[in-house]
Amino acid sequence: MIHFEGLSKWYKTKAGRNYILKDVNITLPMDKSIGVLGRNGAGKSTFIRMLGGSELPKSGSIQSDLRISWPLGLQGGVQGQMSGRENARFISRIHGYSDTRAMEDRVADFADIGQYFDEPMKSYSSGMRSRVMLGITVALDFQFDVLLIDEITAVGDAAFRAKSERVLKEKFSSTKVIMVNHSMEQLRKFCDAGLLIRNGKLEYFDSLEDAIVEYES
Amino acid sequence: MTGKTLHRSSFQIMKDTVFALFIRELRTRFGGNRLGYFWAIAEPAGQAAVFAILFSIIGRESISGVPVPVFMITGMLTFKLFTKLLTQSANAVISNKGLMTYRQVEPIDPVLTRSIIEVTTYFVVLAILMGLMGWFLSYDIFPDDLLEFLLAIASLASLSLAIGMILCSVLEFWPDANRFLTVIMTPLLFISGVFYSASMLPQQYWPYLSWNPIFHGLELMREGYFSEYRSDFADPVYLIELNLVFWALALSLFKLNRPRFISG
Incomplete structure (x- = not known):
């Protein structure tokens, strides 16, 4: 389980604080892999980076006994x-x-x-x-119990995508993923649950399909 | 496979991280070309040699009872320890920012790594150069009062580290501070007693230089190293007081700016 307590994250903009997350209290069960949904700029990558410890919340905390990977993304994550x-x-x-x-x-x-x-x-x-x-x-x-994946399975050639799908699925029983991806098809391949970032809140859906319906509505 | 370490203590994680940073740092600092190690020794030796030769030309053989070459080398190396440790630790956070992505890497880790490297380099280079002096010029090269010598080095190095850690925070807000640093480091070489002792200066000028902790540190260092050297200038209490003030500031600023170090 990953537990969020009173979590807030904002960035300073010229117009004042832009809240990505505002006073979020939620518990993610982590019995299923989670696909993260949200519009551009909603804070999907920031969310992943906070889970990975690359970025700290402005207030509140994230608590978990699970071993969580560093964020595997297209920016950062390596030198x-x-x-x-x-x-x-x-x-x-x-x-x-x-x-x-x-x-x-x-x-x-x-x-x-x-x-x-x-x-x-x-x-x-x-x-x-x-x-x-x-x-x-x-x-x-x-x-890791949880692998944080930001878009990286979506790039690369067909051979690599097939290979990454194979290794991730192989480990599925022990390692769950939390994944950001703009392709619904990719999310469906890896994830069963959904998490929607909207208006500074997190909404967890036990079924990815419900989350997608809500997101696209 | 070796060591699938699932549960490590915080201390173990820090050890693993500092080790990883240490290897990386050595590779970028000295690696690539083996000349890196050579310059670490040749640079201070060369600088000390220049001053030693200058003093021999004007006919001086010893300063306050200490042979000129030995006087120069201990002064130059210790001064360099102070300035290098200061600039290296000041830039430790900013130049390892990319690595803070990993939650194992805390901002203090690169600072610690660089301190270990600088202090180790100091003792290795000092031992090599003094060893050479002892071998070829048959000077007595072992510190006469080892404990006093080590205490002087420790108080100087710890002050330098504290100032460096304060600068870590300053550099977050004002990256140009580095230029400022280079500008003030050069004159420091001339007012810190690197190639002269306080006793060579008229006492009426002492108040103008006694604010400078490096001068105190160098004088104390020589008192420990050479039993014949006496300093009425050096004040260990002043060094300790400065240490306390700067460490209090350094630790609070470092703690305060931790989120900025990691995410910013």
Whole structure:
């Protein structure tokens, strides 16, 4: 379970505070994977980043005993100046793995991007980025209860998308995902429940379809 | 597979993180070209040599009973420890911002990592250079009062770290502070007693320099290192007072700005 208590998040704009979330109190059961819905700018990515600890709420707190991944997104989540290999090493180390050589090999194997693995990640295409990021979670052996995925399964070629779908589904019983994606088809593939971000509130739906209906209404 | 660590204590997580940052930092600092390690030793040695030669030309062999080359090297290295630790820790947060994405990485971790690197570098380079002096010029190179020497280094380094941590917050609001820093570091070299001792200055000028904690630190350091060196200038209580004030400010600002360090 992930518990939100009195959570608020705003950004300063010229017109004053722009609230993304305002005094949110909700509990996500996390027995199902959740697709996050919301208009552009509603704060889907911010929400994911707060769950991953990349961004702190302005007030209130998020509490959970689950192991939650860092946000796997198209922006951030890795260091641009570091190569795929260096990122893999760094992330392995901070997650407590000491044998990074084995990890690197597994990431390289999954990502399958050849010599680019040793180039700075800022030179990668979004598909290559996603390959490395997902590769790192595969190498970490999915030690997470919750994987935070922001769009990364939506990019890349058909082969990569098939591969990511396969590995995520394989781990489904132990690792749930919280996913942001603009494609409903992608969300339906991975998620059973839905979470709608609207007017600074979070609304949880036990069925993704209900959430989509509500979102599109 | 080794070490699938599912439940680590906070301390263990910090250790893992600092280790990861340490490796990364070494790679960017010294790695790539092996010359990085060479310059760490050659740069202060070169600077000390220049002043040592200058003083030999004007016919001086010792300063307050300490042979000139040894005097220069201890002064130069300790001064560099202060300035490098200060600038490195000041920029630790801002240059590792991308890594704060991971919740394991706390803002204090890169600061700690850089402090470990700077202090270790200091002792390694000091040992190498003093070792060379002892070998070739047969000086007595071991600190005469090890404890006093270490206390002087500790109080100077901790003050530098506190100022660095305050600057972490300043840099969040005013990134140009770095330029300011470079501007004031250069004159500091000349008013901190790096290549002269306080006893060489007329006492009437002491009040103009006694605000400078680096001067006190260097004098104390030499008192500990060389039993023949005596300083009426150095005031350890002043250094400790400054430490207390700056640490109080540093810790509160660091705590206060933590959300900004992570998300901003």
